[in-house]
Amino acid sequence: MEKEEIFSKVLRAGRRTYFFDVRATKAEDYYLTITESKKFTNDDGSFHYKKHKIYIYKEDFAEFKDILAEMTDYIINEKGDEVISERHQKDFKKDFEDDGSRVTEADIKTEHTGSFTDIDFDDI
16 A cells, blocks of 8 residues: 655646655655556546556666656757647647637637738848
8 A cells, every 4th residue: 555645746738647746665765656647538428547657766866867858858859849749630729818818829820920020130
């Protein structure tokens, strides 16, 4: 049976939620668990969650941090920080808040396309 969390943080990301929990060993030393919980909807409208958990111990922290930073930096450097899979989803519309009203990404692109002025910096 797992011990109660000492310190916790939650990251909600769409259908996924990540739980970062500091726990204590029997010897009262600390370790980290990271749990991914993903929500799935059944055909009848009910839903269930699938969870995956990893345990990271202090002796692995330095290497884990280094490799995680290296891998995330590599992805951002190679592909940028735009979420490509969302851009290609059928019927995907990203909503933006604008003074309390809902504005879609397409609305913003349309609005700004017509108002663009070409400036030649040699004229300044």
